[in-house]
Amino acid sequence: MALDSECFGTAAWSRASWVDEFDRVGVDRLVLVADEGAVVGYVVLLVPPVAEDPVDLTRIAVAPAERRTGIGAQLTTAALAAVPGRTVLLEVAEGNDHARRLYAVQGFVEISRRRGYYPGPQDALILSLEPKAGR
Numbered sequence: 015m016a017l018d019s020e021c022f023g024t025a026a027w028s029r030a031s032w033v034d035e036f037d038r039v040g041v042d043r044l045v046l047v048a049d050e051g052a053v054v055g056y057v058v059l060l061v062p063p064v065a066e067d068p069v070d071l072t073r074i075a076v077a078p079a080e081r082r083t084g085i086g087a088q089l090t091t092a093a094l095a096a097v098p099g100r101t102v103l104l105e106v107a108e109g110n111d112h113a114r115r116l117y118a119v120q121g122f123v124e125i126s127r128r129r130g131y132y133p134g135p136q137d138a139l140i141l142s143l144e145p146k147a148g149r
């Protein structure tokens with residue numbers, strides 16, 4: 015929660031939201047953590063039990079002091095490896111260049127856009143990664 019608050023400010027998830035996420039681990043949630051003695055990053059997936067339904071990558075963050083060292087890429091790679099054969103969707107603010115580069119490297123492509131979704135106003139981009147051989 016402390017790291018989430020540091021990374022997302024007023025958009026951080028509440029304690030109740032985090033409790034709900036962890037309650038659903040093993041049901042339809044997957045939480046992966048980068049542990050360097052302290053939690054320095056995490057990624058959360060919503061994994062519907064129906065295999066045809068897309069997986070949603072709902073959250074990813076790395077501690078500011080640890081960014082640009084490959085942790086975000088490692089978390090994303092591990093998360094994608096955990097859901098082989100599944101389509102993965104996520105949403106990202108158009109101006110979030112760092113996250114967009116990370117997703118582009120993984121092969122995500124834009125499939126839709128929600129105009130003015132974020133304050134600013136700023137568009138939200140919906141990105142998709144289709145399953146391919148080997149994933």
Ligand SMILES: CC(C)(COP(=O)(O)OP(=O)(O)OC[C@H]1O[C@@H](n2cnc3c(N)ncnc32)[C@H](O)[C@@H]1OP(=O)(O)O)[C@@H](O)C(=O)NCCC(=O)NCCS
Pocket residue numbers: 021074075076077080081082083084085086087088105106107110112113115116
């Ligand atoms: C998006 C986010 C998770 C990326 O995490 P990260 O750990 O910095 O990502 P990585 O280090 O794996 O890769 C990012 C960059 O580091 C570079 N990098 C990777 N390993 C590196 C290394 N050993 N040395 C130097 N740079 C490296 C990558 O090339 C990449 O560079 P680029 O920004 O020029 O493209 C992080 O910026 C973050 O937490 N942002 C705030 C929360 C957020 O916006 N989440 C996404 C919401 S949709």
